[in-house]
Amino acid sequence: MSYAVKNLAQGSRELIAFRIGDQEFCVNIMSVREIRGWTKATGLPHSPSYVMGVINLRGAVLPIVDLSARLGMRRAEPTPRHVIIVAQVKNRVVGLLVEAVSDILTVTDENIQPVPEVSSELERQYARGILAIDKRMICLIELDTLFPDTDSEAA
Numbered sequence: 144m145s146y147a148v149k150n151l152a153q154g155s156r157e158l159i160a161f162r163i164g165d166q167e168f169c170v171n172i173m174s175v176r177e178i179r180g181w182t183k184a185t186g187l188p189h190s191p192s193y194v195m196g197v198i199n200l201r202g203a204v205l206p207i208v209d210l211s212a213r214l215g216m217r218r219a220e221p222t223p224r225h226v227i228i229v230a231q232v233k234n235r236v237v238g239l240l241v242e243a244v245s246d247i248l249t250v251t252d253e254n255i256q257p258v259p260e261v262s263s264e265l266e267r268q269y270a271r272g273i274l275a276i277d278k279r280m281i282c283l284i285e286l287d288t289l290f291p292d293t294d295s296e297a298a
Contacts, residue, residue, distance in 0.1 A: 158274075160246040160281055161228065163211045163219075167281040168241075169248060169274065174230045174286055178244055181225040195240060198227075205229065207238040213289055214269070232286045248281075250274060255283060 158169040159178075184196030184207040193212040197204050207227060212218045219225065219240055227238040255272035269288045274281040 155249055155251045158248045158250060158283065159228070159244060160248055161226075161241040161244045163214070163241055164216060166216075167245060167279055168210075168214075168284050169246075169281050170228075170230065170284050170286055172247065174232065176229045176231060176236065179227050179229065179238075181221050181223060181227060181240070183221075195221075198238065200229065200238075203236075205236060205238050207240055208290075210239045210241055214284075230286060232290050237290070248274070248276065250276075258282075 157172040159172045159175050160167055160169040162168075182198045184198050186196040187194060187206075190196075190206075193209050195207040195209050197206050199205075209219045219242070221240060225240055225242055226244060227240055228244070229236060229238050254274055254276070256275065257272060258270045259273075269284050271283045271285045274283060
């Protein structure tokens with residue numbers, strides 16, 4: 144009998160870590176479908192400022208989100224070194240533009256510290272915790288809270 148998924152210790156989870164500027168963030172690896180190189184997006188009129196546009200992903204239209212801008216940071220200026228994390232967010236698939244993927248982490252709930260009270264309201268909305276690993280501070284993001292429901296906005 145073979146297993147397609149690596150067995151993790153009870154209570155542990157895998158996260159994919161990535162860089163935006165000089166900060167590191169991570170998301171649950173189960174929401175990540177693939178990681179691909181940067182592809183220039185076709186702009187969409189009247190889209191939110193953090194939406195860079197759309198690309199063709201094997202015949203499907205994939206919206207590309209500048210995760211830096213969505214997190215309230217400076218807008219990204221994509222280079223060939225940037226990557227797109229294709230992720231499932233609620234009931235849709237989106238591409239998240241980040242500078243680089245840095246790690247795959249296996250953590251337990253004990254590794255995740257609460258978000259400090261001094262954080263902004265936006266940060267408390269999307270941040271689920273902070274990981275202190277090897278002198279690195281990595282913010283755990285809950286993707287579902289970053290994007291409003293758009294079922295009623297569908298064209």
